[in-house]
Amino acid sequence: MKNSWLFLRLVILVSVFFGFACSSKAQGFLKTSGTRILDDRGENVLLRGIGLGGWMLQEGYMLRINEKGQQHKIRERIQKLVGEEKTNAFYEAWLSNHTTREDIEAMKAWGFNSVRLPMHYDLYTLPVEKEPVAGKNTWLTKGFAMTDSLLQWCKDNQLWLILDLHAAPGGQGNDLNISDRDDTKPSLWDLKANRDKTIALWKELAMRYVNEPMIAAYDVINEPNWGFEDPNDKNGLQENGNGPLKELLVDITKAIREVDTNHIIIIEGNGWGNNYNGMLPPWDKNMVLSFHKYWNYNNDEAIKHILQTRDQYQVPVWLGETGENSNVWFTEAIRLLEQHNIGWAWWPLKKIGINNPLEIPSSAEYEQLLNYWNGKTKQQPNAATAWKALQQLATAARFNNNIIHRDVVDAMIRQPHSNATIPFAANIINGHAEILAADYDIGSNGHAYFDMDTANYRVSTGKNSVGNRGYTYRNDGVDIEKGKNNVFVSNTEKGEWLQYTLQVEKAGNYTIRLLAGSEKKGAKASLLLNGNTVAKSFPVSMAGKAGEWVEVHAGNIYLSEGKQQLRLYVEEGGFRLSSINFSRN
Known part of the structure; x- marks a missing residue:
């Protein structure tokens, strides 16, 4: 991979050099017009981006952990092996290393124009049960500081940033891993205080970033999946009304618009983002509908539902999350989407595994850890081995230690347009x-x-x-x-x-x-x-x-x-x- 790395560095340096020449040009906010997203010159914008999955919010499969993959469960396992102090040190290193300026420069050099940030609420505010004063919101510096740094890297490279609340207070669905939900506590839908905190968080974010045009949009709740009418429909796939979801999204929109009329608001339907029954028409003039797409065919029939919704309500649509497949699937999907003027954000930029642009390499010590966690062995690694494995993992997450999969990038950027x-x-x-x-x-x-x-x-x-x-x-x-x-x-x-x-x-x-x-x-x-x-x-x-x-x-x-x-x-x-x-x- 050394030659690939040297080539990439050259591309990045050239890209950054020429980027400085145009970075002084002021850019206005993206806006919607009918079924299109437009820039400040009135030109069509096709968002081509990647989500930073695994950074603020770990999902077990990204670390090859088979069961109990919520981040808080992963953290508990780590703490049992190395103690609280070293667990905190691991997560500090992980957050520092996983996404850096070099990752954003690489995305720019490869040809992407946008970044989706999956946010965990607990980096921005305390859980409701830990608030010193019930009903008050304590704002934490960590999440905002990370967002500020990412925004600056994006601005320096002229990449749009989409803020995505991936883990809402209490958790927004029965797919526990994606929102780090603790099902022993009230969900987002079970407790009004969780919904109030979600609304307040978005208002705080909007106040802070109201004047930032390189923030393309606010993706307000990732993949709601909840059976409001039928508890047996756990993920809301058959939901007809979606009343509580729409009510919360409307309330979030109102709170944002009290302080920010500049940014696009992106909403997602129930059932992992695709079930919009009872939720439309849109209630805001600058709104985009997101849908998510995994493991199905890449033909017009597969996206017929969202195309019909777009045309009926004259609102832009955006594929906010997709991926976890082969290069062939990636190329097919992007060809399909761009034929219909639909932008996209792939998932994720990096993890342990090959089907993303960057791979976090594993180590022999980490494999020992996985074998224990995944039940392949009953032999618990000692604290020294576990700590070494975790240090290696945090270090491996950094860009210059990642394996660059040129074939994946090529399948997404070049192959949809060239044989x-x-x-x-x-x-x-x-x-x-x-x-x-x-x-x-x-x-x-x-x-x-x-x-x-x-x-x-x-x-x-x-x-x-x-x-x-x-x-x-x-x-x-x-x-x-x-x-x-x-x-x-x-x-x-x-x-x-x-x-x-x-x-x-x-x-x-x-x-x-x-x-x-x-x-x-x-x-x-x-x-x-x-x-x-x-x-x-x-x-x-x-x-x-x-x-x-x-x-x-x-x-x-x-x-x-x-x-x-x-x-x-x-x-x-x-x-x-x-x-x-x-x-x-």
């Missing part, structure tokens, strides 16, 4: 060379590679699929697994192929050998050079179980100097592939 492919690695051929099989070109399915199982559409199909089954290294449909010393391509199927852009420095005849292996007889592959078959249906030998390899002679081919494109085509699948090796004769 061209670009090299993943240099792949220089100068006499003798080895190319990692997983370093096939960057680009869309059918252009840089072809894979049969590319994305997770489980909401539409009822079947769970994952794209890259090995869930490592890259986020395309190609299955990649970790070996002892490297990663390798696995689970190949008939008709699939991988393309590699080569830079040949020494022309000549080359012997091509694959480091490969199959667990069954009959596996075959072919090689195509610049579209022409140069090695036809050669067998891939059996090599026992995964992790065992044999050299497979693929053929002798002539490589001209310069850029060449080599494709490995799977004639009969079932084999795994570690590398392609070139030897000049």
Whole structure:
């Protein structure tokens, strides 16, 4: 990843340098007009952004914790291992490291124009049960200071910032993790004091940021999911009235408008943001409807409900949260959205895992911690090991320690608008060379590679699929697994192929050998050079179980100097592939 990092730093420096030239230009507030969002010049704005999930509010899955994933539960587990003082130190380090100026500069350099900040209320105010005086609101400096810093980074890079109340006082739904809800205490909907504090928090935020045009909007409550009419409809998917939700949103709007008439207000329906039954028409002239979209098809039918709502009420819509899928799904979704002039905010920027622009790397000590927390072992790590794991995790969260997934960024920014492919690695051929099989070109399915199982559409199909089954290294449909010393391509199927852009420095005849292996007889592959078959249906030998390899002679081919494109085509699948090796004769 070192070359990727150096390249990124160069891009960032160039971007920031030119950014200073235009940063002095005053920008006005975004406004709505019919179904569009406009800037101060009256030009259409298509928000392309990412949410900073996991920063102010941790969700268990982002840290690969399987159960009891609310942040307060995670904190309790940590405290049992290392004590209160070190737990506080861990969270201070986490908040300091997770999102920094470098993250925002990278987003700008990559081509995003906006940031969504998921806020936890407890960084801004005390829980109602901890207020010294009932009914009063104590304002905390931590959350506001973090927001001020983020806003400054966004202003310096000309990125719009959307404030999103992700965890409301008491918690806004029965999906506990997303709002860090403690279900032993009254929810947002069970206690008026929680709703009053939510209203007061938004008024305080609006007073502080009323004159900040780089704040694009206030996303007032993330993903409400509550059955008001039917307790068995826990997440409000079938709710017809949504009366309490609308009442609270109207009250928040009134409080904001008492002090701030500048900013767009974004509302979300029940059922994780999509159920607007009984909530419309809009009650404010500068309002946007948000919807969230996960694991369904990327076609007009999948967003028909929100398109109809937009047209009926002549109000802009914005996909406030989506992601957690493969690059193929990302590209499809963005193409669909932008065809309909719908902006978007992906989720999240970083976590432990490959399907985001940045990956927080794990450590051996943290894996021990996970094995204990997830019930894989009953052996509790000692305090020293646990503390080392937590320190490593907090350090790994910082941008310069993250793994940059260029393929994910490319799938979101370039591939929706281009079928061209670009090299993943240099792949220089100068006499003798080895190319990692997983370093096939960057680009869309059918252009840089072809894979049969590319994305997770489980909401539409009822079947769970994952794209890259090995869930490592890259986020395309190609299955990649970790070996002892490297990663390798696995689970190949008939008709699939991988393309590699080569830079040949020494022309000549080359012997091509694959480091490969199959667990069954009959596996075959072919090689195509610049579209022409140069090695036809050669067998891939059996090599026992995964992790065992044999050299497979693929053929002798002539490589001209310069850029060449080599494709490995799977004639009969079932084999795994570690590398392609070139030897000049």
